[in-house]
Amino acid sequence: MSDRRVGLLFTLFIHLLVFGLLVFSWSTDPSLHKAPVVPPHVKATMVERSKQQKAPVAKPKTEVKPTPKPAAKPKPKPEPKTEPKPKPAPKPKPKPAPEKKPDPVKKPDPKPAPKPDPKPAVPDIDTPSVEEMLAEEELEMDRQSKASDQPDQEAASNADQADAEVASFTDAIAAHVGQRWRIPGNYRNRDDITTRVKIQMIPGGEVINVSVAQSSGYPDFDESVMNAVKLASPLPVPDGQLFNEQFRSLVIEFDPGVAQ
Numbered sequence: 001m002s003d004r005r006v007g008l009l010f011t012l013f014i015h016l017l018v019f020g021l022l023v024f025s026w027s028t029d030p031s032l033h034k035a036p037v038v039p040p041h042v043k044a045t046m047v048e049r050s051k052q053q054k055a056p057v058a059k060p061k062t063e064v065k066p067t068p069k070p071a072a073k074p075k076p077k078p079e080p081k082t083e084p085k086p087k088p089a090p091k092p093k094p095k096p097a098p099e100k101k102p103d104p105v106k107k108p109d110p111k112p113a114p115k116p117d118p119k120p121a122v123p124d125i126d127t128p129s130v131e132e133m134l135a136e137e138e139l140e141m142d143r144q145s146k147a148s149d150q151p152d153q154e155a156a157s158n159a160d161q162a163d164a165e166v167a168s169f170t171d172a173i174a175a176h177v178g179q180r181w182r183i184p185g186n187y188r189n190r191d192d193i194t195t196r197v198k199i200q201m202i203p204g205g206e207v208i209n210v211s212v213a214q215s216s217g218y219p220d221f222d223e224s225v226m227n228a229v230k231l232a233s234p235l236p237v238p239d240g241q242l243f244n245e246q247f248r249s250l251v252i253e254f255d256p257g258v259a260q
Contacts, residue, residue: 162242162246165238165242166242166246166247169236169237169238169247170250170252172236173199173232173235173236173237173250173252174252174254174258175258176232176235176236177225177228177229177232177235177252177254177258178228178254178258178259179232180228180231180232181224181225181227181228181254181258181259182224182227182228182259183221183224183256183259184220184221184224187218187221187256188256188259189256190256191255191256191257193216193217193218193221193255193256194216194253194254194255195212195214195215195216195221195222195225195253195254195255196212196213196214196251196252196253196254197210197211197212197213197222197225197226197229197251197252197254198210198211198212198213198249198250198251199229199235199249199250199251199252200248200249200250201234201235201237201247201248201249201250202248203237203239203243204234204237205233205234205235205236205237206233206234207229207230207232207233207234207235210226210229210230211226212226213251214253225254228254
């Protein structure tokens, strides 16, 4: 039963108890049952009654028993409070080891600056005059001019020498071919016809190909020149650079006067 309901029942019991006490005190008070006193100047006339009224019979008083108080229920024992477990104390963090400062580097003692060597005494030199300086400059320009002209002269000399060698070997090749050339009878005594042929050779003078570079206008005459070149192989040629530059592919002109 809840505490509120118990309180209501207790209040009701108190009210009933007070009411019962009031009723009990009223029924036991004698002053309440005496006849009223009649004053002397008031006369009463008795009238006979046919029947005497019966004296009222007092009813037995009923004792109002007090309502027993309800036994108070024992209050529920409070549940034992569970105390929270103490939190473990945090472990102390290890203190960082103090950093070791590097030992200061000892600076080497500065070496004394070397003393400069004493400058040798400058001998007195006569300053050349302006005329001497101009003359010396002209001489230098002449030397440079001759030096620059020398390569050109050497190149020209070499070119002339190469041209002479080319002409010499070309004449030798023409004479060598003329010994093998058989000119047709109709063209032997003519000096107004020529044929130019292109000869391709390898080192040593061996002919690997021959063709007409410029025809004489007479196919049989041109054919006789090519046959003579083939018969004359190998041809007399120079060695080395001159052969590679001038005789690997050579064009020669033939006329009837070359034939022997």
